Amino acid sequence: MNLNHRLMIAIVKRGHSRTVIQEAQKAGADGATILYGEGVGRNEKPTFLGLPMTHEKDVIFIAVDGHFETAVAEAVTRAGKLGKPGYGLGFTVHLSKLLGVPHLKERPDDRRRRKGEQIMAQGLSNFQLIVTIVNSGDSEKVIAAAAKAGAEGGTIISGRGTGVNERQKFMNFTIDPQKDVVLTLIPESYTDAVIESIENAVDLNAPGRGIAFLIDVENVFGVNHSSLG
DSSP: OOOOEEEEEEEEETTOHHHHHHHHHHTTOOEEEEEEEEEEETTSOSEETTEEOOOEEEEEEEEEEGGGHHHHHHHHHHHHTTTSTTTEEEEEEEESOOOSOGGGTTOOOOHHHHTTOOSSOOOOOOEEEEEEEEETTOHHHHHHHHHHTTOOEEEEEEEEOOOTTTOEEETTEEEOOEEEEEEEEEEGGGHHHHHHHHHHHHTTTSTTSEEEEEEEESEEESOOGGGOO
């Protein structure tokens, strides 16, 4: 089934998500889910008086009909004050299939028409999203390695994972190791260097250390241009 659906991901300051979602729905979004994470960017201080600081973020996943993508992106940008240093950013990816939203089921695929097009004329280069899933505590290594290779920062989401090399039992109960999911948005030209840096920092080729994968990003909004040297 060819679909004209988008997954819009907005990373905003903690506490802004309610307003962002309300404005997104007014602009045509179909629904949203909030995950809690931590963000580290060039404009955010990692420590204060020698103590690590946590920059709490809301990571909002928004299902969007492609016809409303521009309006929703503009609404999210305004409501979340995206583009201001430290407030966050957003991007969209194309969905090959969407379940649970019957009224969008028959939408045609419009990727050919949109190829090379940006929803907001910002003159940005092509971007990719690196998703790195590592053992809890290794996320700081991922962020540091990505920054060393040119990335602007990243967002950390906590989770659980069970792999063939990680299953453990305690009194017949399975223990699922804690995981950190790191989202890193980068210009396409930085991809190889950032991936190699992350791979070396956390030894992704070793069993049980984690995985990473790339997602092509269609459009980016709310990016602070001054940080994109």
